[in-house]
Amino acid sequence: MENFTFYSPTKFVFGKETEKETGSFVKSFGGSRVLIHYGGGSAVRSGLIDRVKDSLKKEGLFFVELGGVKPNPRSGLVYDGIELCKSNDIDFIVAVGGGSAIDSAKAIAAGVLYDGDFWDFYSGKKGIEKALPVGTVLTIAAAGSEGSGDSVITKEEGMYKRGTGSEALRPKFSILNPELTTTLPAFQTACGITDIMAHLYERYLTNSKDVEVTDRLIEALLITMKNEAPKVMKDLKDYQARANIMWAGTMAHTNSCGVGRSQDWNSHNIEHELSGLYDCAHGAGLAVTMPAVFTYVKDHDIARFEQVAKRVWGVDTAEEGIEAFRQFLISIGMPSTLGDLGGSEEDIPTLVKNLCYGDGRDGSISGFVTLNEEDCANIYRMMI
Numbered sequence: 114m115e116n117f118t119f120y121s122p123t124k125f126v127f128g129k130e131t132e133k134e135t136g137s138f139v140k141s142f143g144g145s146r147v148l149i150h151y152g153g154g155s156a157v158r159s160g161l162i163d164r165v166k167d168s169l170k171k172e173g174l175f176f177v178e179l180g181g182v183k184p185n186p187r188s189g190l191v192y193d194g195i196e197l198c199k200s201n202d203i204d205f206i207v208a209v210g211g212g213s214a215i216d217s218a219k220a221i222a223a224g225v226l227y228d229g230d231f232w233d234f235y236s237g238k239k240g241i242e243k244a245l246p247v248g249t250v251l252t253i254a255a256a257g258s259e260g261s262g263d264s265v266i267t268k269e270e271g272m273y274k275r276g277t278g279s280e281a282l283r284p285k286f287s288i289l290n291p292e293l294t295t296t297l298p299a300f301q302t303a304c305g306i307t308d309i310m311a312h313l314y315e316r317y318l319t320n321s322k323d324v325e326v327t328d329r330l331i332e333a334l335l336i337t338m339k340n341e342a343p344k345v346m347k348d349l350k351d352y353q354a355r356a357n358i359m360w361a362g363t364m365a366h367t368n369s370c371g372v373g374r375s376q377d378w379n380s381h382n383i384e385h386e387l388s389g390l391y392d393c394a395h396g397a398g399l400a401v402t403m404p405a406v407f408t409y410v411k412d413h414d415i416a417r418f419e420q421v422a423k424r425v426w427g428v429d430t431a432e433e434g435i436e437a438f439r440q441f442l443i444s445i446g447m448p449s450t451l452g453d454l455g456g457s458e459e460d461i462p463t464l465v466k467n468l469c470y471g472d473g474r475d476g477s478i479s480g481f482v483t484l485n486e487e488d489c490a491n492i493y494r495m496m497i
C-alpha cells in the first residue's frame with residue numbers, strides 16, 4: 114500500500130424527508146445568501162425545489178435560483194452562474210440534482226473567487242485553491258459528485274469534456290434521500306448503476322501491490338451493485354434497493370476505497386469523448402467503453418482480472434469476468450456498441466484527436482496502462 118492523506122469532510126445526511134433540513138445545514142456552514150442551482154426540470158416537477166426553497170425561507174436565508182443545467186453540463190451556464198453570484202453577493206451554493214447540477218455548481222463556486230477564466234481549471238492551466246461552499250441535495254445515484262472533490266464540464270467551443278479536482282470542491286454537506294431517486298426512469302437508473310460500478314473498477318485497476326483492504330472494499334461494493342441492481346430495475350420504487358445503491362454510489366467515489374493505490378481512469382477519459390461528441394449519458398458511454406478497455410488491457414495484469422472474475426462474478430477466467438460484466442450491463446438495458454450511442458467508425462479520428470491532444474494532452478493518456486493514439490483508436494474500433 115502507498116502513503117496517502119484522506120480528507121473527506123462532507124457531512125452526509127441520509128434518509129427520508131431530509132431535504133427539508135437544507136436551510137438549517139446552509140446556516141450551520143455559515144451561508145446567508147444562496148444560489149439554488151438545478152437541472153432541466155425534474156426537481157421542479159417533483160416539488161423538490163419548492164421544498165428546498167421553503168427550508169431556506171424557514172431559516173430566513175436570501176436566495177436566487179438558476180436552473181437549466183444540462184446533462185454533460187456546459188461552460189455557458191457556468192459563466193452565467195458566476196455573474197449571478199457576483200451581482201447578488203452569493204456566499205453559498207446549493208446544487209439540487211445529479212452530477213451535472215453539482216459539477217456546474219462546483220465550477221461556479223470556484224469561478225466566482227477567480228480573476229481569470231474558470232476554464233483554466235479544467236484545461237489544467239491552474240489548480241483550484243478556493244471556492245464558495247457548496248451543499249447538495251442528490252436526486253440520482255450515479256456520479257458520486259456529492260462526496261467528491263471533482264467536477265466535469267463541457268466547453269461548448271470544441272465540445273471538450275474535461276474534469277478538475279480540488280479539496281476545495283468537496284461539498285460541505287450532501288443530503289441523500291433515496292425516495293428522491295424513485296422518480297428516475299429505468300434508463301437513467303441503469304446509467305447511474307453503470308457509473309457507480311465504473312468508479313469501482315477504475316480504482317480496482319491498480320499497479321500498486323498489497324492493497325487487500327481496498328480490494329475487498331471495492332469487491333463488496335461491486336457485489337452489492339450486482340445484487341441490488343436487478344431489484345431496482347424490476348421495481349423502480351424499491352426504497353431499500355434504492356437506499357443501498359445510493360450509499361454505494363457515494364462510497365464508490367469519496368475515494369475511501371481508492372486510497373493508497375494507483376488508479377486507472379482511462380475508461381472515464383475515453384468515455385468523456387463519447388458523451389462530449391454524442392451528448393449521450395455518461396453511464397451509457399461507460400457501458401460501451403469498459404468491456405473494450407478491459408479486454409484491451411487485461412494482459413497487463415491478468416491475475417487482477419481473474420481475481421475480480423472469481424470474487425465478484427463467480428467465474429474463473431479474466432475473459433469470463435469481463436463477459437459476465439458486459440452481459441450484466443446489457444441485462445439492465447445499457448447499450449453495447451458505438452452505433453447504439455449514435456456514433457460510427459468515421460468518428461474515430463475525431464475521438465482520438467480530442468482524447469489524445471484536446472486541451473493540454475500530449476498524445477497519450479495514462480492510468481493502469483499508458484495508451485497512445487493507436488491504442489485508443491483500437492479501443493474505439495472494438496466498440497463497433
Ligand code: NZQ
Nearest residue numbers: 152153154155184185211212213252255256258263296297
Ligand atoms: O435535468 P433534470 O431534469 O434534473 O433531469 C436529469 C437528467 O436528465 C435526470 N434526473 C436526475 N434526477 C432525477 C432525474 N429525473 C427524474 N427524477 C430524478 N430524481 O437524470 C438525467 C441525468 O442527470 P445528471 O445529473 O446528468 O446525471 P449524473 O449524476 O449521472 O451526472 C452526470 C455528469 O456527472 C459527470 C459526468 O461526466 C456527467 O457530466 N461526472 C462527475 C463526476 C464527479 N464530479 O465526481 C464523476 C463521474 O465520473 C462523472 O464523470
Ligand code: ZN
Nearest residue numbers: 256308311395
Ligand atoms: Zn463516472
